[in-house]
Amino acid sequence: MFLEFFYKLRQNKILVSTGEYIDLLQALTGYSRRSEPMTVERFYFVSRCTLVKDLRFFDTFDQVFASVFVGQITDNDQKFRRLLEDWLTNIDELVKRVGKEPPHYSPNVLWQELEKRLSEQTERHDGGSKWVGSQGRSPFGHSGENKAGVRIGGQSRSQLAIDVLERRYREYRDDERLSVRQFQIALRKLRDLRRVGRPEFSVESSVRRTVDNAGLPEAVYVNSRKNRLRLLLLMDVGGSMSPHSALVSRLFTAASKANHFGEFKHYYFHNVVYDFLFEDAYFTRKISLTDFFRKYDSETRILFVGDACMNPYELFDKRHAFFEYYHQMSQASDELLRKKQDTIQTGFQNLVNIKNHYSKIAWLNPDPISMWQHETVDSIGEVIPMFELTLLGLKQAVDRLLGD
Known part of the structure; x- marks a missing residue:
């Protein structure tokens, strides 16, 4: 046990x-x-x-x-x-x-060692720590416990292999999970360049104008071009998003370190947006949706990150939304509920309101598309364009945010 x-x-x-x-x-x-x-x-x-x-x-x-x-x-x-x-x-x-930890090899050494053991092995092996086989602690085979090995056939169980030997006949992929660098490159396309600020002397333009004037000097001043794009990253945290925390962290790192945005802010929510968004993952610093709409104009780009998967009542039920606001539904009086029921909106309606306020909006889902067969995922995807959190999906989301 x-x-x-x-x-x-x-x-x-x-x-x-x-x-x-x-x-x-x-x-x-x-x-x-x-x-x-x-x-x-x-x-x-x-x-x-x-x-x-x-x-x-x-x-x-x-x-x-x-x-x-x-x-x-x-x-x-x-x-x-x-x-x-x-x-x-x-x-x-x-x-x-x-x-006793099994030995760890670098990828190059792994392949050399695998070739050597295959030449020496004469029969099937299950268990053990040396030969190619199933289970056991050997770095070669499948269904084992070695932290860094080559999986040969079988199904991934513990996600411990650092290389996989399978029959794969496919093109180079653009649906692989992303590194921070790949995130940064994809996000670099998010630009809204405009001439702003005080005019500055342009050497290149002045030289060109002087040549055009047959040698008569002319100084040219231009406003610098700056990216005016404002990006807000709204991230689902906790629960079913926990296994995706490393991937989402890489996206957050890339976005927060990018210095080409006019402004970048991030907020948190759990499952779906109710009455508030939060500036921290502990949900202690909040901003109401009313203030959120007032603070960020309609030209702001909104990028959601979440699996969009939850119990349907969390998305569609007003009473659950009321509970999220006050955190004590069992203690709330019927009178208070009657007063608030006309103004309370479900999480789904809040998403509709956000979509109506911000036309340049997209949703990145860390789950593979094959796992999207769920009522709440389908419903949210009908309101906000949803893309898989892969290289291809991020490029599509960026194009959507640019209005392309």
Whole structure:
């Protein structure tokens, strides 16, 4: 059960190292010598403290913890303590099982080593740490646990391979996930160049004019050209967006470091925009949609980033929108609800209002198009042009923001 917990965390993209897992074993061993018992709750906090180093993964950690332990140990702390003690009695064996990392190779060395082992191997192998096969800890094969290997056939499970050997007959791709540099290049096209500011002396124009005047000198002053484009990045955070945090972070890094925009701002929301947008991912600094519309004119470019996937009532139900505003629907009086029900708008209606206010708008979805078969994704895509968060998708979104 406990070892399964470790592997499930890694399968869900919480990059727990074997060193951190051993730290957990040692912490629990020390705690078992204390007089107070180790409860499920204490184990939860100790394991989260040692295994998770970024609060963005807390929600995923909770889901994995519940899937492994809830229902098997219920609330019986005595049973849990016995399971934990039995587990810790074999700590030396556990350390041997997870403490010895398989070798890591660079891509070039991987291919050289693969060629060598294929020439030596004479039969099928499953498990183990050397030969080409399935499962095990060898860097070659599929369904294994090596952090950096070559996947040969099979299906990706833990996303650990650094190279993949499959039958791929396809052209060079423009739908690959993006690096910061690729983001920056794609966003560079977002320009709205206009002559602004005080006139400045132009050497090139002055020389050209002097030549045209048969040598009669003439000084030419022109206004400098500056990008007046204002870009707002509105990002969905938390929940199902957590696995995409690294990709979205690269987009945010590229946009925030770009110095060619007239203005760049970013805001956060969860699932869909309700009454407010937020300046921080903790939802403490907010701006109402009314103030948002007043602050940014209709020429502003709006770029949403989110998977657009949620329970339909979160998008279409007024009562859920009311709950999002006041965070205590169960305590809200019927009188207050009656007063607000005429002005409350669903998340879907808010998106329609944003689209009506800003014509140059696009939505980037980090999920592949094959996963878009969902009611809320379809509905949002009908209002705001939606593109996949790939190189091709970003180029299409940029063209949409430029009005091309």
